[in-house]
Amino acid sequence: MARPKPRPCPHGCSNRLFCSNKARRRHVHKHHGPVPDFCNECKEPFLSETALQHHNRDKHDNPLPLIQRISTLSLTNPAFGISSTFSTGFGGGFSNGFGGGLARGFAGASALSVGSTSSGLRTVSSIPCDLYCQTNLDNYIETTIQPDTTFLVNENAAVDSLVHMLQHNVPDEIRPARVIKGGSLGKGTAVKGKSDIDLTMMMSWERYPNVAALKANMKMVLPTLENTLRRMPNIRVDGSTTHAVQVTMTDCSGKEHAIDILPAVDLTQYESNETIFRRMLGPDSSIKAFYSASLAPLQVDLVRGLPTKVKSLIRLIKFWNKDKVKPILEDRCPTSYVYEIIIMDAWVNAGRPHAFDMKKAAHAVLTKLRNHRSLEICTPGISKYQRCDADIRHSTYIMDPCNPTNDIYNNRSFDWAGVAEEAKKWLDKQVFDGVKNFAASWY
Structure with a gap:
């Protein structure tokens, strides 16, 4: 019997060959994942929808293409708080209860749910929209971050x-x-x-x-x-x-x-x-x-020791950094601790509120990042030392509140111009329409 052809990792891992597709899929899901396509019955990951279709046909006697087995499509619009269900066969178009076109539904959609059928089709729920499409940051933090x-x-x-x-x-x-x-x-x-x-x-x-x-x-x-x-x-x-x-x-x-x-x-x-x-x-x-x-x-x-809401703001900015900034800047991207210091400084300047408008708070932090050349951070009240003891040698600085010798802005080669450019992109999105100059108050 002929030996199976070794299968390489599709992500280019050196010296990684697999004797079966199943072993390769598990490797990809573990080291490069998550793999988005799963069988609803076997819970096995698949590298593509086509592979999942073939699996459903061969293992579960379901010959229909995946897309023809979708029975319902539910779109939720966070801007208006409404849900509508579209019936489809993907052959005769869409119909909905509002009499409007499909484009309006997708424009405000933040989640997509695909209903299951008796044939064992996987269920996908709460697939998050891009961060830049969000208008409800608190909800996005809770459900996605x-x-x-x-x-x-x-x-x-x-x-x-x-x-x-x-x-x-x-x-x-x-x-x-x-x-x-x-x-x-x-x-x-x-x-x-x-x-x-x-x-x-x-x-x-x-x-x-x-x-x-x-x-x-x-x-x-x-x-x-x-x-x-x-x-x-x-x-x-x-x-x-x-x-x-x-x-x-x-x-x-x-x-x-x-x-x-x-x-x-x-x-x-x-x-x-x-x-x-x-x-x-x-x-x-x-x-x-x-x-x-x-x-x-x-x-x-x-x-x-920070209030819960401030930690949520930190999570939001860290997620933005991981999702939008790091893929572009890679190793020149600031660390999480740098963002924490900037956020704590903005929070102190806003009066240390325990409850606040997340949009206004995020706007204040992103504005600081966009105007990074104006940063002068050595924040009284959070620093563990007096300002006179800080080793400040530049006009722009971010002093580590726990280390008076560490000017993070100047001691590390972060690409602040790249961070500022991405901050401006988010500030120009719909979520911040009408929000401006709230550095001193986040209410």
């Missing part, structure tokens, strides 16, 4: 198990006193289907009483940590940087999570912020980069 409970439970369980292993299953010389859960998961600003996770290993104070001691031993700490992680279940080590080991962890549902693990000195537990900052600005200025991980608890507490 905010993560569901299952995702958060699985992710937290996976991360907690890794934290437990780091506390109990590593050699004594690198065993942490505690582990800080950072990134969007620790701060409470995760976006549906994706979140960044940082785990900061606060090393034993007895072994590492200062940053210089950790820096001197980092060539031992990181390789030891990397070798230990390679032996842990459900962990794949992807590499390391000067300050961290990067891994991918698979949770109980099979979803993968990228995690950075950073060894650090537990400074904030034993020293005041003023003492830490004085060292960074003084005799330890040459190794100040190694202080960043040690300041992680300050960053997490700062964002975690």
